[in-house]
Structure formats: C-alpha cells, structure tokens
Amino acid sequence: MNWKQKATWLVLVYIVGISSAHADVSFHGYGQTVVGTTLSNTRTLPFQPYYSADPSFQPESNFALQASASLNDSISAVAQVLALGQDDFKPKFHWAYLKYQLNDTFALKAGRMQLPYYQFSDFFYVGEAYPWIIPPEAVYLSQSTGFDGLDLSAEQSIGDWYLFWQGIFGRVDESVTVPQTSNNPVYNLSISERNIFGSSLDATYNDWLSLRAGLFVGKLSTLGVPPIDQVVSDMRSEGYYEAAKGLDYRDDPTAYYTVGAQITRNKWVVLAEYSGLQNINSSSWLTSYESEYISVGRHFGRWLPLITVGHRNQWMSTEALKSLPPNTTDNAAGSPYKGLFTYNNFIINQSESPQERAKEYYYEMTLRYDLTGNVALKLDWTYYQSKYKTSDYTQPFPFSFVPYSNPSDANRFSAAVTFSF
Amino acid sequence: MNIVQKILLGVIALIGACNANAGTVVAAKDSAFSAVDAEEAKKIFLGREARIAGQSVTVIYQKEGDTRTTFENKVLGKTGADLTAYWSKLIFTGRAQAPVEVSGDGEVKTKVSSTPGAVGYINDAAVDGSVKVLFKY
Numbered sequence: 397m398n399w400k401q402k403a404t405w406l407v408l409v410y411i412v413g414i415s416s417a418h419a420d421v422s423f424h425g426y427g428q429t430v431v432g433t434t435l436s437n438t439r440t441l442p443f444q445p446y447y448s449a450d451p452s453f454q455p456e457s458n459f460a461l462q463a464s465a466s467l468n469d470s471i472s473a474v475a476q477v478l479a480l481g482q483d484d485f486k487p488k489f490h491w492a493y494l495k496y497q498l499n500d501t502f503a504l505k506a507g508r509m510q511l512p513y514y515q516f517s518d519f520f521y522v523g524e525a526y527p528w529i530i531p532p533e534a535v536y537l538s539q540s541t542g543f544d545g546l547d548l549s550a551e552q553s554i555g556d557w558y559l560f561w562q563g564i565f566g567r568v569d570e571s572v573t574v575p576q577t578s579n580n581p582v583y584n585l586s587i588s589e590r591n592i593f594g595s596s597l598d599a600t601y602n603d604w605l606s607l608r609a610g611l612f613v614g615k616l617s618t619l620g621v622p623p624i625d626q627v628v629s630d631m632r633s634e635g636y637y638e639a640a641k642g643l644d645y646r647d648d649p650t651a652y653y654t655v656g657a658q659i660t661r662n663k664w665v666v667l668a669e670y671s672g673l674q675n676i677n678s679s680s681w682l683t684s685y686e687s688e689y690i691s692v693g694r695h696f697g698r699w700l701p702l703i704t705v706g707h708r709n710q711w712m713s714t715e716a717l718k719s720l721p722p723n724t725t726d727n728a729a730g731s732p733y734k735g736l737f738t739y740n741n742f743i744i745n746q747s748e749s750p751q752e753r754a755k756e757y758y759y760e761m762t763l764r765y766d767l768t769g770n771v772a773l774k775l776d777w778t779y780y781q782s783k784y785k786t787s788d789y790t791q792p793f794p795f796s797f798v799p800y801s802n803p804s805d806a807n808r809f810s811a812a813v814t815f816s817f
Numbered sequence: 818m819n820i821v822q823k824i825l826l827g828v829i830a831l832i833g834a835c836n837a838n839a840g841t842v843v844a845a846k847d848s849a850f851s852a853v854d855a856e857e858a859k860k861i862f863l864g865r866e867a868r869i870a871g872q873s874v875t876v877i878y879q880k881e882g883d884t885r886t887t888f889e890n891k892v893l894g895k896t897g898a899d900l901t902a903y904w905s906k907l908i909f910t911g912r913a914q915a916p917v918e919v920s921g922d923g924e925v926k927t928k929v930s931s932t933p934g935a936v937g938y939i940n941d942a943a944v945d946g947s948v949k950v951l952f953k954y
Contacts, residue, residue, distance in 0.1 A: 424915055464914060500866075522906070526902070551867075
C-alpha cells in the first residue's frame with residue numbers, strides 16, 4: 397500500500413472516529429459487482445471496460461463510501477472514496493470538497509469533484525442511478541474525470557419547470573493505462589488539462605421530462621505519450637520549428653458539448669444524448685469525436701428491458717504532419733522522427749487526405765430487475781462494430797485506439813448486482 | 818330513518834372515508850416554516866429546497882413501510898427504485914443532503930422537534946400539539 401492509499405484510509409478512519417462525537421456526520425455508499433466477458437480475445441471493445449474471453453469481475457465492479465458532515469447551517473464537507481475493480485480496488489478520493497450554501501438559490505463547492513461533461517458523467521459509477529450496467533459507451537468512452545477547482549450552482553423552480561445550472565473552473569491531472577490493442581502497445585498516459593471551464597443547464601418539467609445542455613472547454617498541458625514528446629523536442633533542436641509547433645498538442649483547446657433528454661411517462665423510459673469532444677484548433681492532430689445514443693425501455697413491474705443504439709464518429713487531422721519536412725519516411729539513425737516510426741512503423745504518405753474517419757456502432761440489450769428499492773440485478777449484451785474509411789488510408793494512424801481491421805466487431809456479455817445505502 | 822336514508826348515509830360515509838387525508842407533513846411546533854401546498858411539499862421532500870426563509874432544510878423520511886409508501890405515492894409521485902435512483906444522483910454528486918430516515922411517527926415528531934429546519938411526515942392520528950401542521954395529504 398503506497399502513501400496515498402494509507403492517507404485515504406487514515407482520513408476515512410478519522411471521519412468514522414469523530415462521527416460518534418458529532419451527530420451531523422452521515423454515511424452513504426454505493427457499489428456494484430459485475431462479471432463480464434467477450435467471445436474472443438482478439439475481438440474486443442477498444443475502450444474501458446476492458447474485457448477478454450476470460451470472464452472477469454474487475455473491469456466494472458466498484459465500491460464507494462461517502463461521509464457528509466454539516467459544519468454549520470451553511471457549510472458542509474463531503475468526502476467520497478471510490479475503489480474501482482479496474483484499478484485493483486485501490487481507494488481514491490472521488491469527491492472531496494467543502495460546500496457553502498450562499499443563499500436559497502446559489503451554492504459554491506471547492507475541492508475535488510467530477511466533471512459534469514455529459515448527462516451521467518458526474519455519477520458515472522453509481523449503478524443504482526441508471527438502467528444500464530454503465531452509461532452508453534458511444535458517448536462515455538472516457539468514463540469519469542475528476543477535477544480540482546470550483547463549482548458554482550443555482551437552482552430555481554419556475555412554474556412547472558425546475559432548473560439546475562452549474563458552472564465549473566479547474567484543472568485535471570489523471571493517470572490512464574490503455575491496454576495493448578491491435579494498433580498500439582500498452583500506454584500509461586499522464587494527462588493534465590488546465591483551465592477547464594464551462595457550464596450546464598438541466599431543466600425538468602413535471603418530473604417526466606428532463607433536458608440538458610452543456611459546454612466545457614479545456615487545454616491539454618501534458619498527454620504523457622513519450623514518442624510524440626520526444627519527436628517534438630527533437631524537431632525543435634533540429635530547427636524544424638513549424639513542424640514541431642504543428643505536432644505539439646500543448647495549449648490546443650478542446651471543447652466538450654452535449655444535449656440530452658430523459659422521458660419517463662406511462663411506464664416508458666426514453667434516454668437520448670448527442671455529444672462531442674472536438675479540438676477547436678482545426679489542424680490539431682488530436683482525435684475529435686461526435687457521438688449519440690438512444691435508449692428505449694418499458695417497465696413491467698420490477699422489470700425494465702431496454703434497447704440502446706449508439707454511434708460514434710471520430711476523426712483526426714493530419715495537417716500537422718503535412719508540415720513535416722520531406723523524407724519523413726527516413727527511419728535512419730539520427731532521424732528526428734525515428735521515435736515515432738519505431739513505435740508504430742508509420743509511414744506518412746504526403747498525398748493522403750487530411751481527415752481520418754472511423755465509425756463505431758454499439759447495439760445493446762439490457763434487462764434490469766429491481767430486487768428491492770436499493771438493490772438491482774442487471775444483464776447486458778453489447779455488440780460493437782467499427783469501420784475505417786480505408787479509401788483514404790493504408791495504415792492505421794498512430795495512437796488511434798479503434799481496431800484497424802476493417803470492419804471489426806466484438807460481443808460482450810455482462811451481469812451485475814448494484815446497490816446503494 | 819328508512820332504508821333509503823340509511824343507504825344514503827352509508828354512501829356518504831364511504832365517500833368521506835375515501836377522501837380522508839392519509840397523512841400530514843409536520844415541522845416543530847415553533848418552526849418558522851409556514852403552511853405549504855402539494856407542489857411545495859413535493860419540492861421539499863425531493864431535496865429541491867435547500868433553504869426556506871434563510872433556514873437550511875433537513876428532510877425526514879420514515880423507513881420502508883405503509884406510511885412511507887402512501888407518502889411517496891400521494892406526494893412525491895415516485896417510489897421504490899425510481900426514488901432511490903433520483904436520490905442517488907443528488908447525494909453522490911453533492912447536490913443535496915440525503916434524507917434522515919427514522920422509524921415511525923414518534924421518531925419523526927422527536928426529530929422535527931429537536932432539529933432546526935427539519936420537516937417530516939406522520940399519520941393523521943399521530944398529530945398532536947408537539948408539531949406544526951404544514952400540509953395534509
């Protein structure tokens with residue numbers, strides 16, 4: 397156990413210890429145990445949760461404990477520790493903040509929180525809160541992202557509408573491990589994104605219709621991909637400043653946007669979302685995404701069968717690489733591009749089109765059974781398919797996580813027990 | 818009284834019984850909160866009113882049982898897993914404090930009397946001088 401894990405447990409023990417003396421501390425939690433498998437080890441889904449043909453309980457299982465304390469009439473503190481199976485159940489602070497209720501309408505939070513990019517982002521791991529085992533992967537490919545900063549919120553009822561507005565500002569620092577795929581070796585990414593700001597608005601009408609819109613912008617500081625960083629550094633030292641500038645992703649702003657809707661009426665449930673992650677700099681080589689899903693289900697007593705169709709379109713611009721000097725296929729020792737080619741055997745064809753496109757499709761059938769008010773059983777079958785626009789490209793673009801064999805597909809089956817208390 | 822009159826009286830009594838309020842939303846006897854209507858009661862018990870008249874609100878639910886089921890059906894329009902899903906989103910993102918859960922009408926009255934800003938619900942028969950009536954459902 398490293399020092400961060402020890403500190404996490406010590407904080408929890410302290411909170412439990414003071415709860416006996418301070419009656420305003422309350423404890424709640426949630427979790428899920430999930431087992432899943434794909435039908436093949438070579439045909440798997442490209443993003444988390446990572447399953448193989450050996451059934452595993454780790455990728456989607458989780459457990460969280462939250463302590464909330466009222467310090468006075470206006471100030472409260474919350475600490476939520478989450479242990480993810482995909483992270484060997486190491487406990488980490490998922491939320492840890494102070495909240496100040498400014499007045500009847502406005503509240504300010506400061507500390508560690510989760511980015512509310514999309515409809516289910518900030519409660520992504522709370523299985524009790526939605527019908528699927530995890531929110532649709534067409535949109536939620538990066539799962540949940542924590543940030544350190546400020547969150548200002550306001551809530552107001554106007555007639556039959558209830559409005560909740562939220563604005564955030566802060567910074568992201570996270571480590572992501574991407575397992576080996578057909579295109580790439582294992583990546584351990586240390587992603588830092590600074591000056592993230594944005595806001596969202598949720599509007600609920602008579603409790604059966606919810607609408608949401610959100611827009612957030614952030615700038616990458618580090619991506620932690622050694623070949624790219626080394627190549628950029630080598631280009632600068634060789635005097636290729638324009639090429640280095642084109643390949644350097646730092647300070648490229650990225651926009652996250654979403655519109656979504658939820659309808660629950662006459663036992664029918666409809667959930668839909670359209671979202672995107674787009675590089676504002678059109679010549680940036682970082683991947684942009686545009687995705688949507690729609691889920692339709694109906695309650696039959698405690699049973700809720702649901703069908704979900706999702707689609708994601710991703711593209712990259714190779715304009716930055718077109719700014720490279722000639723002889724980019726030079727893989728000789730001393731070449732400033734050697735690091736890039738060694739990693740991926742990538743050969744740039746200067747005549748290739750500037751946009752690379754991959755399309756991904758998710759078809760999902762889910763069945764939820766509410767055993768009690770706070771325990772649910774879920775079954776899921778997901779069929780995934782991806783297609784590259786191969787007329788433009790003869791080689792996979794480096795750092796693209798979509799399986800390149802065209803088309804590629806995978807089947808995943810999973811079962812879950814979710815609970816909250 | 819003839820048979821027709823007796824039947825009519827019986828029907829009137831039956832109608833009256835069907836329309837009888839099932840429960841009452843209450844606060845402390847000296848609470849600053851004033852009477853609310855159905856919509857306001859629903860907002861309070863769905864965590865949408867963090868503060869009323871400058872006072873932070875503590876919501877008291879009863880534990881699973883007939884009283885709670887009746888309250889959820891008549892006032893909230895949500896029950897069981899739907900209500901759990903609703904509160905999970907609020908609690909685990911810090912948008913609202915989780916309701917305090919107590920057992921029975923007696924504990925509700927004790928809690929609202931001892932906790933500033935607390936509101937709860939009890940059966941009509943349990944209403945007495947120790948609580949203020951905010952809404953009958």
